[in-house]
Structure formats: structure tokens, C-alpha cells
Amino acid sequence: MSESLKELSAEYARLRSIHGAFSSGAGEERKWVPEVDAFDGKKHQVMQALQKALGKPGTPMQDIVEAMGKPDDLATAESSDQDAANTDQSAGVQMMPGPVIGSESGHDSTTQLPIYAIYFWRGKHDYLWFKSNSETEKVIGSGWHCTLE
Secondary structure, three states, X not given: OOHHHHHHHHHHHHHHOOOOOOOOOOOOOOOOOHHHHOOOOXXXXXXXXXXXXXXXXXXXXXXXXXXXXXXXXEEEOOOOOOOHHHHOHXXXXXXXOOOEEOOOOXXXXXXXXXXXXXXXXXXXXXXXXXXXXXXXXXXXXXXXXXXXX
């Protein structure tokens, strides 16, 4: 891991531990913390830099876990198109960042689906995702899910 990636990793770990308005635990006061909650705040900037460094196709998922820690969530998708799940809500229930469960797509259960490693920026409200091939465990894409308000 390069020195700059080590620095980003350490800063992300520090920021990830700060509870802001979107990541407060049960019973905790939800307090706005600009460093972690603001658009283009420090946490957002660090996560963007980590995506730029690690989100390239072919990057081993292990490199992402080493730099960013265990993902906040994992999901599979029946489509590599992020917006495909949004086109027909009657087909099933959408999960983040775009998979649909409960659909009758005729998907062969032996087919390996891509896996999304999800890292929360502002809880499930806004997050960074890394899409990987479930067989090679290498990145095939990355992006952001941001709730538009």
C-alpha cells in the first residue's frame, strides 16, 4: 500500500468512527457534524479519493478491505445497470445499490452474480459502492448512491 493510500486509509478510519447526523446509534442525539455529514466535507473527500485509487476495474477486493475496512453492507444484483432496478418496481423489492429481490426473472441459481461492497458516507442515505466479480473478487466498477433531496 502506497504512503498516500495509507494516509487516506487512516483518515477514513478516523472519520468512520465519528457519529454524525446520519450515523448516530439508537438513542443517541443526531447532531450535524460538518466534517462527516457535509457534502464535500472531509469524509466525502477522503471517500472520493479512495474510490479514485481503488475503484479501478481489476483491483482486488482484498485491497479495498485492507484500505477501508470491512464493508458496511454487501448486496448482489441481477443487473449490472444501476438504474435497471428502478424501471419496474413491481418486479420486486429494490435493495441498495440496485439489486432487486423477489423478482421472477428466471435467473439460474448457478450463475454468479456481481457483489457490491457498500461503504456508508451518510448511513444508508448516501454511500460508495464497489461492484466486484464474485468469482475473481476483482472490481468491475464503482460509484455513488446519493439520495437527492
